[in-house]
Amino acid sequence: MSAKRYMISGGGTGGHIYPAIAIAEELKERHPDAEFLFVGAKDKMEMTKVPEAGFEIEGLWISGIQRKLTLSNLMFPFKLMSSMLKARTLIKKFKPNVVVGTGGFASGPLLKMASILKIPTLIQEQNAYAGITNKWLAKEAHSICVAYEGMDKFFPKEKIVLTGNPIRKDLLKVRSKKEAGLKHFQLDPNKKTLLIVGGSLGSQRINELIASQLSLFEAGNLQVLWQCGKLYYDRYVSKATESIKVLEFISKMDLAYAVADVIISRAGAGAVSELSLVGKPVLFIPSPNVAEDHQTQNAKSIEDKQAAIMLKESDLDVKFEPVIKNLINDIDLQKSLSKNILTLARPLATKSIADEVERIENEVK
Structure with missing residues (x-):
């Protein structure tokens, strides 16, 4: 019996x-x-992140459509045709059993x-x-594997499977890692810890906010x-003190979640899924600069x-201080938020999606 072969696309x-x-x-x-x-x-972060995880990757000449008229938009039909032709060549050569897409420009031509x-x-x-x-x-x-209910407004109902989003296995045992986290980040066990994550590159608006509230x-x-992100580290590292840890990037997110008493985060789908599993009180500040304002939809759900x-960026100047003070000081609110967000966790999401890959693979044989 020949080995199974899977093509997977997701990026940007x-x-x-x-x-x-x-x-x-x-x-x-x-x-x-x-x-x-x-x-x-080509030229997107998956071209480095995927090989780092130990998998082979091929790049397509594809990018999204901008909201205004640009040279990139005029090139889009040519990029799409080029990517479709290359995808056809790759599929014919690799002969996959199933092709999986997790979103992003390249998954379009490949799955089509x-x-x-x-x-x-x-x-x-x-x-x-x-x-x-x-x-x-x-x-x-x-x-179509989804993480939220009510997705039949976008997709055919009969194809939808509610699985949740895949999450890193090291987050499954966060609650047992607090001591290790305190040691790793050199934190005081007698103080409450506020964790701020604005995405891997960082968020200008969140960083400005945090700098003004230190x-x-x-x-x-x-x-x-305070994970301020790669783009902003040089600007904010001077704000570091014994109790304010300014970090470019947090590689040990399991330990960061373990030590956090309260978390301020963007509302990307991955972050929302991780934080549901972690079960800590969260203040979401969704990015307004994403397609279809999907972070606001994620946080609102x-x-x-x-x-x-949830606080929108436009409300931060007026509402942030009273909201964060209340969140840090109201123990009953913290317990309620933690209990409720844990009910939304789907720790078996990755397993459920793999089950679905195998199901359609066997069905089509």
């Missing part, structure tokens, strides 16, 4: 890449002899071509508001783990269940 942001890698790792664990080929967009060539496809949509690529692919997909945090006897607090 960590929110598409890390779920794709998690699915591949779960399938690899089940089928050690399986072969994998990732397909990404797989459908034309009658190869089963699975889409994984991370957000509460479906992305343009996945909406385009939905009609021909065999299965005296408030110190007056409240808080210690702060959690806030509607009384499982987190």
Whole structure:
């Protein structure tokens, strides 16, 4: 019997890449002899992140459509045609059993071509508001794995499977890692810890906000783990003190979540899924600068269940100080938010998606 072969595409942001890698790792664990080929967009972060995870990747000449008339938009039809042709060549050569897409530009041409060539496809949509690529692919997909209820407004109902988003396995035992986290970040066990994460590159608006509130945090006897991001580290590293830890990037996110008493975060789908599993009180500040404002939709779906607090960027100047003070000081509110967000966790999401990959693989044989 020949080895199973899977093609996987997802990229542009960590929110598409890390779920794709998690699915591949779960399938690899089940089928050690399986072969994998990732397909990404040239010059995007997947071209480095996927090989770092131990998988091969091929790049397509593809990018998204900008909201205004640009040279890039005029080139889009040529890029799409070029990517479709290359996707066809890659599929014919690799001969995958199933093709999986987790969103991002490159998954469009790959999954569209797989459908034309009658190869089963699975889409994984991370957000509460479906992305343009996945909406385009939905009609021909065999299965659509989603993380939120009510996604039949975007996709054919009969194809939807509610699985949740794939998350890193090291987050499954966060509650037992507090001591290790305090040691790793050199924190005081007698102080409350506020964790701020604005995404891997960082958020200008959140960083400006935190910089303006440091005296408030110190007056409240808080210690702060502040991931300001690669783009902003040089600007804010001078703000570091014994109780304000300014970090470019946090590689040990499990330990950061373990020590946090309260968390301030963007509301990307991956972050929301991780924080549901972690079960700590969260203040979401969604980025308004993303397609279809999907971070606001993600955060609102959690806030509607009384499982987190959401503040829009436009409300920060007026509302942030009273909201964060209340969140840090109100123990009953913290317990309520933690309890409610834990009910939304789907720790078996990666397993459920791999089950679905195997189901459509066996069905089409």
